[in-house]
Amino acid sequence: MPRLTIDDLQKIKEKYKAEFSLREGGYRAKVTVHMGTCGIAAGARSVMTAMMDEIANANVKDVIVTTSGCAGLCAREPMITVEIINQAPIKYCDLNEGKIKEIFKEHVIGGNPVEKYALVAGCETTY
Amino acid sequence: MGSGGMVVMDDNNCMVSTAKFFLEFTADESCGKCVPCRIGTRILLDMLTDITEGRGNEKDIETLEDLSRDIISASLCGLGQTAPNPVLTTIKYFRDEYESHIKDKWCKAGVCRDLCTFLIDEQLCKGCGACLRVCSSKAITGEKKKPHRIAQDICVRCRSCYETCKFDSIKILPASAMEGKTKKLLTVNSELSTKIW
Amino acid sequence: MERFRANVMLCAGTGCVASGTMKVKAALQDELKKRGLENEIKIVLTGCNGYCAKGPVMSVYPDDIFYQALTVEEIPKLVEEHFLKGRPCQKLMFKEPEEKSPVPLMKDIPFFKYQVLRVLRNKGLIDPEKIEEYIARDGYQAAAKALTQMTSQEIIQVMKNSGIRGRGGAGFPTGMKWEFCSKVPSDVKYMLCNGDEGDPGAFMDRSVMEADPHAVIEGMIIGAKAIGAHNGYLYVRAEYPLAVKRLQLAIGQCYEAGLLGKNIFDSGFDFDLEIYQGAGAFVCGEETALMRSIEGKRGMPRPRPPFPAHKGLWNKPSVLNNVETLAQVPLIILNGADWYKSRRMHH
Amino acid sequence: MVELTINDKKIQAAKGTTILEAALKNGIKIPNLCYDKRLSPYGACRLCVVEVEGQPRLFASCSSPVAAGMAVKTNTPKLRKIRQTIIELMLVHHPLDCPVCDKAGECDLQDIAYEYGKPEARFIRHRKKAPPDVRGPLIELTSNRCILCGKCVRICDEYQGRGALGLIGRGFSTVVQPAFGEILECDYCGQCVDTCPTGALLSKPYKFKARAWLLEEKDTVCPFCGCGCTLTLGIREGEILRSIGKENRGVSNGNLCGRGRFGDEALNYIADKLKAVSGRYGASAIGAIGSHRCTNEDNYALQKFMRNVIGSNNIDSSAAFGYAVAEKAWEKAFGQKDHRISLQSPLNKDAILILESDPSITHPVFGLNILRAKREGACLIVADSRDTKLTRHSSQWLRIKPGTGLALLNGIMKVIIDKGLFDREKASSRNIGTGFSSLELTLKDYTPGVVCRVTGLTEEELAAAAEKYAGAKKRMLSVTLSITENNKSLDILLAAANLVLLLGDSADALQVPAEYSNTFGAYHMITQNSDKGISEMFYDSDSLKALYIMGEDPAINFPDSSKIISRLSSLELLVVQDIALTETAKSAHVVLPASGWAEKDGTFTNTEGITQKIYKAVSPTGKSLPDWQILRNLALTMGKDLGFRNLDDITKEINSAFSLQPSALSPQPCFNPVHYTTGEEPDSEYPLTMVIRDILQHSGSMSTRSKSLDLVVSEALLEINEEDARKYGIPDQSHVKVSSRQGAVYLKAAVSDEIPEGAVFVSPHFPHAKINTLTRFSANGGSGIIAVKIESVK
Numbered sequence A: 001m002p003r004l005t006i007d008d009l010q011k012i013k014e015k016y017k018a019e020f021s022l023r024e025g026g027y028r029a030k031v032t033v034h035m036g037t038c039g040i041a042a043g044a045r046s047v048m049t050a051m052m053d054e055i056a057n058a059n060v061k062d063v064i065v066t067t068s069g070c071a072g073l074c075a076r077e078p079m080i081t082v083e084i085i086n087q088a089p090i091k092y093c094d095l096n097e098g099k100i101k102e103i104f105k106e107h108v109i110g111g112n113p114v115e116k117y118a119l120v121a122g123c124e125t126t127y
Numbered sequence B: 001m002g003s004g005g006m007v008v009m010d011d012n013n014c015m016v017s018t019a020k021f022f023l024e025f026t027a028d029e030s031c032g033k034c035v036p037c038r039i040g041t042r043i044l045l046d047m048l049t050d051i052t053e054g055r056g057n058e059k060d061i062e063t064l065e066d067l068s069r070d071i072i073s074a075s076l077c078g079l080g081q082t083a084p085n086p087v088l089t090t091i092k093y094f095r096d097e098y099e100s101h102i103k104d105k106w107c108k109a110g111v112c113r114d115l116c117t118f119l120i121d122e123q124l125c126k127g128c129g130a131c132l133r134v135c136s137s138k139a140i141t142g143e144k145k146k147p148h149r150i151a152q153d154i155c156v157r158c159r160s161c162y163e164t165c166k167f168d169s170i171k172i173l174p175a176s177a178m179e180g181k182t183k184k185l186l187t188v189n190s191e192l193s194t195k196i197w
Numbered sequence C: 001m002e003r004f005r006a007n008v009m010l011c012a013g014t015g016c017v018a019s020g021t022m023k024v025k026a027a028l029q030d031e032l033k034k035r036g037l038e039n040e041i042k043i044v045l046t047g048c049n050g051y052c053a054k055g056p057v058m059s060v061y062p063d064d065i066f067y068q069a070l071t072v073e074e075i076p077k078l079v080e081e082h083f084l085k086g087r088p089c090q091k092l093m094f095k096e097p098e099e100k101s102p103v104p105l106m107k108d109i110p111f112f113k114y115q116v117l118r119v120l121r122n123k124g125l126i127d128p129e130k131i132e133e134y135i136a137r138d139g140y141q142a143a144a145k146a147l148t149q150m151t152s153q154e155i156i157q158v159m160k161n162s163g164i165r166g167r168g169g170a171g172f173p174t175g176m177k178w179e180f181c182s183k184v185p186s187d188v189k190y191m192l193c194n195g196d197e198g199d200p201g202a203f204m205d206r207s208v209m210e211a212d213p214h215a216v217i218e219g220m221i222i223g224a225k226a227i228g229a230h231n232g233y234l235y236v237r238a239e240y241p242l243a244v245k246r247l248q249l250a251i252g253q254c255y256e257a258g259l260l261g262k263n264i265f266d267s268g269f270d271f272d273l274e275i276y277q278g279a280g281a282f283v284c285g286e287e288t289a290l291m292r293s294i295e296g297k298r299g300m301p302r303p304r305p306p307f308p309a310h311k312g313l314w315n316k317p318s319v320l321n322n323v324e325t326l327a328q329v330p331l332i333i334l335n336g337a338d339w340y341k342s343r344r345m346h347h
Numbered sequence D: 001m002v003e004l005t006i007n008d009k010k011i012q013a014a015k016g017t018t019i020l021e022a023a024l025k026n027g028i029k030i031p032n033l034c035y036d037k038r039l040s041p042y043g044a045c046r047l048c049v050v051e052v053e054g055q056p057r058l059f060a061s062c063s064s065p066v067a068a069g070m071a072v073k074t075n076t077p078k079l080r081k082i083r084q085t086i087i088e089l090m091l092v093h094h095p096l097d098c099p100v101c102d103k104a105g106e107c108d109l110q111d112i113a114y115e116y117g118k119p120e121a122r123f124i125r126h127r128k129k130a131p132p133d134v135r136g137p138l139i140e141l142t143s144n145r146c147i148l149c150g151k152c153v154r155i156c157d158e159y160q161g162r163g164a165l166g167l168i169g170r171g172f173s174t175v176v177q178p179a180f181g182e183i184l185e186c187d188y189c190g191q192c193v194d195t196c197p198t199g200a201l202l203s204k205p206y207k208f209k210a211r212a213w214l215l216e217e218k219d220t221v222c223p224f225c226g227c228g229c230t231l232t233l234g235i236r237e238g239e240i241l242r243s244i245g246k247e248n249r250g251v252s253n254g255n256l257c258g259r260g261r262f263g264d265e266a267l268n269y270i271a272d273k274l275k276a277v278s279g280r281y282g283a284s285a286i287g288a289i290g291s292h293r294c295t296n297e298d299n300y301a302l303q304k305f306m307r308n309v310i311g312s313n314n315i316d317s318s319a320a321f322g323y324a325v326a327e328k329a330w331e332k333a334f335g336q337k338d339h340r341i342s343l344q345s346p347l348n349k350d351a352i353l354i355l356e357s358d359p360s361i362t363h364p365v366f367g368l369n370i371l372r373a374k375r376e377g378a379c380l381i382v383a384d385s386r387d388t389k390l391t392r393h394s395s396q397w398l399r400i401k402p403g404t405g406l407a408l409l410n411g412i413m414k415v416i417i418d419k420g421l422f423d424r425e426k427a428s429s430r431n432i433g434t435g436f437s438s439l440e441l442t443l444k445d446y447t448p449g450v451v452c453r454v455t456g457l458t459e460e461e462l463a464a465a466a467e468k469y470a471g472a473k474k475r476m477l478s479v480t481l482s483i484t485e486n487n488k489s490l491d492i493l494l495a496a497a498n499l500v501l502l503l504g505d506s507a508d509a510l511q512v513p514a515e516y517s518n519t520f521g522a523y524h525m526i527t528q529n530s531d532k533g534i535s536e537m538f539y540d541s542d543s544l545k546a547l548y549i550m551g552e553d554p555a556i557n558f559p560d561s562s563k564i565i566s567r568l569s570s571l572e573l574l575v576v577q578d579i580a581l582t583e584t585a586k587s588a589h590v591v592l593p594a595s596g597w598a599e600k601d602g603t604f605t606n607t608e609g610i611t612q613k614i615y616k617a618v619s620p621t622g623k624s625l626p627d628w629q630i631l632r633n634l635a636l637t638m639g640k641d642l643g644f645r646n647l648d649d650i651t652k653e654i655n656s657a658f659s660l661q662p663s664a665l666s667p668q669p670c671f672n673p674v675h676y677t678t679g680e681e682p683d684s685e686y687p688l689t690m691v692i693r694d695i696l697q698h699s700g701s702m703s704t705r706s707k708s709l710d711l712v713v714s715e716a717l718l719e720i721n722e723e724d725a726r727k728y729g730i731p732d733q734s735h736v737k738v739s740s741r742q743g744a745v746y747l748k749a750a751v752s753d754e755i756p757e758g759a760v761f762v763s764p765h766f767p768h769a770k771i772n773t774l775t776r777f778s779a780n781g782g783s784g785i786i787a788v789k790i791e792s793v794k
Helices: A006-015 A017-024 A037-042 A044-058 A097-109 B015-029 B035-052 B060-074 B078-082 B085-093 B095-102 B130-134 B160-164 B190-196 C014-019 C021-034 C072-084 C131-136 C141-149 C152-162 C174-183 C204-211 C213-227 C241-257 C287-294 C323-335 C337-343 D019-025 D077-093 D108-116 D151-159 D191-195 D258-262 D264-281 D296-310 D323-334 D364-375 D389-393 D405-419 D424-429 D436-443 D448-455 D459-471 D490-502 D519-527 D534-540 D561-570 D627-637 D647-657 D707-712 D722-728
Strands: A029-034 A063-068 A080-084 A090-092 A118-121 B117-120 B149-151 B170-173 C006-011 C041-046 C058-061 C065-067 C190-195 C231-237 C261-264 C269-278 C318-322 D002-006 D009-013 D049-052 D071-073 D139-141 D165-168 D175-178 D201-203 D216-221 D230-236 D239-244 D286-289 D351-355 D379-383 D396-398 D475-478 D546-550 D573-578 D590-593 D602-605 D611-614 D688-692 D717-721 D735-739 D744-752 D759-762 D786-792
Touching: A006 A017, A006 C131, A006 C141, A017 C006, A017 C131, A029 A044, A037 A044, A044 A063, A044 A097, A080 A097, A090 A097, B015 B035, B015 B085, B015 B095, B035 B060, B035 B078, B035 B095, B035 D077, B060 B078, B060 B085, B060 B095, B060 D077, B085 B095, B117 B149, B130 B160, B160 B170, C006 C021, C014 C021, C021 C041, C021 C072, C131 C213, C131 C241, C141 C213, C141 C323, C152 C174, C152 C213, C152 C323, C152 C337, C174 C213, C174 C318, C190 C213, C190 C287, C190 C323, C204 C213, C204 C241, C204 C323, C213 C231, C213 C241, C213 C269, C213 C318, C213 C323, C231 C241, C231 C287, C241 C269, C269 C287, C287 C318, C318 C323, C323 C337, D002 D019, D009 D019, D049 D077, D077 D108, D139 D175, D151 D165, D151 D191, D191 D201, D239 D258, D239 D264, D264 D286, D264 D546, D264 D573, D264 D590, D264 D627, D286 D296, D286 D534, D296 D519, D296 D546, D296 D602, D296 D627, D296 D647, D323 D490, D323 D519, D351 D364, D351 D405, D351 D459, D364 D379, D364 D389, D379 D389, D379 D459, D396 D459, D405 D436, D405 D448, D405 D459, D405 D490, D424 D436, D436 D490, D448 D459, D475 D490, D519 D602, D534 D561, D717 D722, D722 D744, D722 D786
Parallel strands: A029 A063, C006 C041, C190 C231, C190 C318, C231 C269, D002 D071, D286 D546, D351 D379, D351 D475, D379 D396, D546 D573, D573 D590, D688 D759, D717 D744
Antiparallel strands: A029 A080, A080 A090, A090 A118, B117 B170, C006 C058, C058 C065, C261 C269, D002 D009, D049 D071, D139 D201, D165 D175, D216 D230, D230 D239, D602 D611, D688 D786, D717 D759, D735 D744, D735 D786
């Protein structure tokens, strides 16, 4: 490691922001991928990977991805829940990678729920 | 202790033994430079040991307090100046425990092995066998659903049965309660039990 | 940069390590790899969480699920259920005695719930062996501020105003202690840290040194600047090998990053720091005995005066602060005296 | 200064002093056991705690500085109670073995316990039972009695800088022990013993000797070095049982070294032995040797010690081999005492005759004047077997065979008489004692032919020398004589005196310089009027049983080493008082270290009889003391006082006792005819003649201890003629074994053309060469020419 300047301290802090928003809970949005047996069978895994890729490509640091069990609507899997802090959570269903891109762009980043894919708003939060 | 830490204890702890524990530590850790700390803590420890082993006498509490105060005033550093605190505070708040150790030779918490006897109250014992299973020295005998008994000459007074019993049927009595009877398998009847309680 | 969706903060304090943290970690790594999750789930070893009785413990972020009493056998199931299926494993969660339902979140467990972490602000949140993680949590900001924007007098004034008192037990006002020493003219002074925690059953200093070594070092840098010392010793008992190791690593990282040594933050201020391991005498936690011990002599207290602020280590003006006291210093410098005062415990 | 009150008494104290110091200074007693004013505050015994008004805590007065306005109370009921408890605690484990403890009666712990202790003990515990550590030779450690005040450890480390003691262990099991628990490896200064407040550290020699209260205490000055520490001797029934340092007494203020503390052993031993020898054999069995290296005062003190304390008149110095011989000749020939030369005497002389000597080496400044006289026109005749600086500058070099100077002198006188080169009438008038006729008769046989055969000269050379010398107006004849040279003796001085008288010269025409800077003084202080001299003490009989040697090394410097060493080792007491451990000191029963000449004041008297003061130039090394002080203290130990307390006292006494002016004897010159006798003749077994001569760079065995002089000449050399070297197969710088009938030594050969054939020269100065192994003693001075053989050592 080279000698640090005061600016370097800020840069390091910035660089680790994503990691720490995970741990400290300082994130703005949380995407929960429902990974019950049904979800996995329906392709939840690739949906989650797509969401992770979107986040990484956009270099967004205040969005976290988490998983949960079956959301209780196996027929409509893969499903995700997007929670923007201080807004009602939105559940999306029948997802694929393309829809994820759109949801990420419009909802996660833009803050406007993508109504055409949405199942319901204001459902219970996950752990 | 020096750092102002806190230790939480309940009535399963004998306060004389607790004071003794801290004095063991300070007597061992005294650097040996100044007289009150080097010799005084050692004397305190010896006296506490005597009390927990049944050799206490009536003047001891007064002597402990007096010596403790002198050690605190005269010691060179914080070690000696605080080492007697456990003695003083346990005497202050749990004087009765000291008194029962000294006068009745009875450690009510059952910690001081020379000052207690564990007996099973036949009326409370359900014969569940829990105590029998935890007894490492196999001192407890008894048939299922019938009151169990503790063989006093085998019992090492480890307290395991006491902690295990869910029916409070195991009582801690002074060692003298069993004087002359230790060779026999004994139970205690509730009459005796209540009398002493 | 890799993105992980979850961080597993596995406790690597002395207690948990003794209970098997390292075996659990290996099992976790194996299992995550087996499930193809190794690039999604990150394992971080942390300092002590203060819950050694039920170790090894770990918490999973972002969910904040707290697991306790982990065993190698439980790991495959845990990985499958939690990390793959998103179903936290109830069996390994904390249960109140006499209660049946588990408490999944760390923040809901009564033991943790009411804790306001200041000294241990980074406990369980950072990897104590990585300086970057400390920096990411505002580490060395206070040192930067103290070294480049504040005079010694200003630092001391903040300390005095904050009302902080020594956390080693005697409770002497730290600001005053620094002020006494700063006023003694001398080319050589020493900034010392007392990590000789010897009380039976006391591990608060150990948990700071293990969980957040940089906080102590940063406190020492600030203190050194305040009193005008350019040399420091961290006196740590040899019975704390993990604390010694992490402090040693941290000091090495600081030297590499220029946070110790010459001309820190180009402020012109030099400070060298090394660890001195105590041989385990309780009395060496006493200020004057500790200094004699560093001098290589028999660790025995000596009468005061002279006070260490005038004649301490090698008869030079010295300040000795407790680990916990020093770990608070960066907070006070960053947040100000009033902030500290408003949150101060009543002594 | 700050003002405070102690027990309501107003007190001024310097800033920075401790409460205890301030109190003690003002006569207020505060009990303490770990305080020692020489050491930094320790604060361990806690007995000195005091109350300070307005302060809740007690202050350890030994470590708390005074402050203005402080109100201190030192003896409140609270404090008495605390002190009582502390003493009670100390006594829990301290064995109450006062009845068998040497400390009892002067034990600080005992005293304080008496004052503060209480009759009943609340705590009865096991006492410590460690056996005493008696392994060290002088100090015994009984840790059972130790109260761990740490004074011994600190005085050793902080004050003596030795650090031989340490505290080992922690808490209750702490003990004082020698480092690493091994045998006490220390300076044996005994400071720890004196500072110990209990009987934990005790002096082993004093153990069980006397109860403290039975001792009579007398202060004296320690004899062992220039510090002059105040010893407090503990005396019982006239016997010194111990010596200790007491605080606030004398210059040393309680500090002593091992010499002072345990050294009374040495003086006691000497005193006892001297008394025993004197009792059994009489005082005449005790002898003493003084030294030209010591001052007049030292030598005076020695003779006074011998004569007044021992009652023996057996005292001598190495002057016996040189200056004493000159003195004897002087008295015999001229009826005068106190022969002295004048360094200026060669100047303004017309003829100077030097016999087998090289004053330019032995007395360089005198030699320079001889050379100057030669330059200014004097005829310098040098008779010497060896090529020297003087022979090279001489007008005539008479290269005689070694040791034949006497024959030469007789030959010269014969020529003078035969040729009538003298005033017969005047010579004949000197008829007191042996007359001129007797001289004439003796010289009858010394015809030029005989003399030239003996000396190896030609008759012309002999005649020319005689004529030149006798023909001069002002003449001077000089011979040097010393313990170290073996080719001259009393006879040659008498012959020289005969020549002086024959030619009608006054006594000062004969110049025989004393050997060393204070040979003259030493002779006058010591040798005069003694009963047994060196010859009786060493060579003639076995009557001597005890010998006190001051500043001399007979085993090296006196002839016939093997005899000397056997005499020394047969003595019942040999005391050597010297500045270094000499060969002689190696056989001594007691060696007392004395200061060297630059380390003390005093006077030296030179060969001219001029007394000069010498001044202390450097501090004495280590534990040494001027010789006179050692003697004075020894006398005190033996219960006698030499009557002087300082150097001035002695100087005054010397001045009144001795007149260093020429004696009042009326001059009665007379001839003392002497025959030439051969020394040991070379024969087939010992074919070479060995001559011992001084060399310039050294002066006796002491100068060989000079590192710088040793850089110039560092080894005893055997100088040998080139021809002889070839003949005996001795390469230059090779090692040779030199044997005489007395013994053999090994030397390094130096092939030289300065040396005549048939002779070898050695210098006597190197102790390790042990030249005197080869020599014999001759009562006439010198050891005589000896025959030696040399062998090459491969």
